[in-house]
Amino acid sequence: MKISVGISDMRVTKQSGVILVTHSLGSCLGLAAYDPLSKVAGLIHCLLPKPSGNKKAAENPAMCVSTGVPAMIREMFTLGAQRRNLVLKAAGCSRMVNVLNQFNTGLRNQEILLALLEHNGLQLAAGDLGGNIPRTMYLHVDTGLVLIRSKRKEREL
Amino acid sequence: MIKRKLILSQVRRVPMLSSTVQEGLRLLRDPQMDMGSLAQALQHDPGITANILRLVNTPYFGSVNRVNNLRDAVVRLGAKRVSHLLLTVAVTPRISGELAGYDQAPCTLLEQSLSIALAAELTAAELCITAPPHTFTAGLLANIGKIVINQFLHGEYDQVNSQVEQENLSFEAAERNVLGVDHPEIGAELLTFWNLPEDLVRVVRHFRAPDNCPEHDLTLDLVHVGSIVACMTGIGQGVDGMQYRISEAVVLRLGLDESMVQNVMVKLVDHVEKLKEVLPKCGK
Numbered sequence: 144m145k146i147s148v149g150i151s152d153m154r155v156t157k158q159s160g161v162i163l164v165t166h167s168l169g170s171c172l173g174l175a176a177y178d179p180l181s182k183v184a185g186l187i188h189c190l191l192p193k194p195s196g197n198k199k200a201a202e203n204p205a206m207c208v209s210t211g212v213p214a215m216i217r218e219m220f221t222l223g224a225q226r227r228n229l230v231l232k233a234a235g236c237s238r239m240v241n242v243l244n245q246f247n248t249g250l251r252n253q254e255i256l257l258a259l260l261e262h263n264g265l266q267l268a269a270g271d272l273g274g275n276i277p278r279t280m281y282l283h284v285d286t287g288l289v290l291i292r293s294k295r296k297e298r299e300l
Numbered sequence: 301m302i303k304r305k306l307i308l309s310q311v312r313r314v315p316m317l318s319s320t321v322q323e324g325l326r327l328l329r330d331p332q333m334d335m336g337s338l339a340q341a342l343q344h345d346p347g348i349t350a351n352i353l354r355l356v357n358t359p360y361f362g363s364v365n366r367v368n369n370l371r372d373a374v375v376r377l378g379a380k381r382v383s384h385l386l387l388t389v390a391v392t393p394r395i396s397g398e399l400a401g402y403d404q405a406p407c408t409l410l411e412q413s414l415s416i417a418l419a420a421e422l423t424a425a426e427l428c429i430t431a432p433p434h435t436f437t438a439g440l441l442a443n444i445g446k447i448v449i450n451q452f453l454h455g456e457y458d459q460v461n462s463q464v465e466q467e468n469l470s471f472e473a474a475e476r477n478v479l480g481v482d483h484p485e486i487g488a489e490l491l492t493f494w495n496l497p498e499d500l501v502r503v504v505r506h507f508r509a510p511d512n513c514p515e516h517d518l519t520l521d522l523v524h525v526g527s528i529v530a531c532m533t534g535i536g537q538g539v540d541g542m543q544y545r546i547s548e549a550v551v552l553r554l555g556l557d558e559s560m561v562q563n564v565m566v567k568l569v570d571h572v573e574k575l576k577e578v579l580p581k582c583g584k
Contacts, residue, residue, distance in 0.1 A: 150533060150534070150535070150569045151569060166534070166537075167533070167534030167535055167536070167537045168534055169531055169532045169533055169534030169537060169541070169542055170532040170533075170534075170542070171532075171533070171534060190533065190565060190566065190569060191562055191565065191566070195559060195562065197562065197563065197566055199566050199567075199570070200566065206566070237541060237542045238542060239528065239531070239542050239544060239545060239546050240468060240469075240470050240542075240543055240544060240545050241545050241546060241548075243546050243548060243551055244558060245551055245556050245557055245558045245560075245561050246528060246529075246532065246546055246551075246558075246561055247558070248532055248558075248561070248562065248565070249532070249542075275464075275541055275542045275543045276541045276542070276543070277534065277537040277538065277539065277540075277541035277542070293541075294403070294461060294539050294541075295403050295457075295539060
């Protein structure tokens with residue numbers, strides 16, 4: 144059973160048989176987090192790096208990397224996930240063929256994620272970040288398997 | 301080039317817009333238009349009038365008080381804007397199908413096209429400028445060439461993709477190299493075939509590479525930026541992804557900064573969901 148995670152949205156679950164999926168990662172960040180022992184899974188799709196005074200971003204933590212990732216991980220802890228077991232995999236943060244500062248949201252999303260993880264003593268187990276390509280990200284709740292579909296092909300992250 | 305000629309010939313196989321729509325557009329272009337004639341022309345397809353009014357009554361088309369008939373719509377918005385709503389309603393079913401060549405499921409080209417159209421309008425709002433009345437429709441039509449290129453891209457995708465990846469080309473440049481023609485050019489030829497106004501044709505032809513347009517065109521600038529912002533959100537994305545170039549000249553001309561772009565992205569995600577609910581349902 145697939146559960147779709149939209150843009151600026153997140154889902155945390157330990158329900159057996161669920162596949163969390165998020166489509167259309169352009170410059171957005173997709174982060175999959177999983178505790179293989181408690182089988183708690185989380186998937187978030189962040190549009191922007193930081194709230195930066197944006198009212199809607201303040202209302203919806205999942206919209207931004209700096210607020211959404213901590214919120215998702217905290218929610219996973221309430222379902223029994225433990226920090227030492229977390230497996231984190233990231234995808235997205237694409238950019239245009241030529242990069243202008245005004246349109247460099249993908250790189251900013253990536254930078255904020257890496258800084259956040261470093262600050263909290265966490266690191267990515269795998270990542271498929273950057274470039275110009277589209278990506279769809281799947282997280283299988285039973286196994287923690289993360290698949291990326293891009294350019295008609297699917298591969299394990 | 302044989303491929304180029306073959307693809308161009310396929311433009312003429314795309315069904316014309318219905319005679320009801322064509323007559324409605326003709327009447328709306330006439331400064332002496334009689335409202336009775338317009339209502340009579342459109343009543344052959346009652347769904348069209350109903351859908352125009354649904355659009356008119358969404359916030360994005362500026363209606364504060366409810367509009368209940370075509371006459372009020374024309375008085376409120378002007379004939380030109382109503383003609384573009386008519387075109388929007390007519391074109392929506394044409395861009396709702398699956399595009400296997402671009403790996404776009406049913407409705408995703410529609411979502412992508414709505415995103416470009418809305419992002420163009422939202423960019424103008426963010427800059428506090430008035431978007432020309434055809435901006436939304438130009439954005440909606442920007443990617444329409446994909447419906448023709450799609451059938452040829454399916455078999456040639458590997459070549460197009462290898463050029464994009466190995467030579468760092470934009471996607472439409474690689475299409476042009478492999479197929480002899482790209483989706484913006486085909487889109488422009490299709491709109492010409494449909495006898496649509498030159499101000500729409502120009503935007504569709506140049507929206508991927510606006511620096512090639514001989515004259516400055518505000519709608520073209522807005523649709524170019526709209527297409528970039530839509531790429532960034534990923535809405536309706538196909539295999540082409542973000543494999544396109546941004547025109548620095550356009551960005552400087554408009555005076556965009558990073559926070560403006562991010563504001564447009566935030567509003568776009570919200571508005572696309574709302575607007576999809578108003579348009580005729582997709583197959584799903």
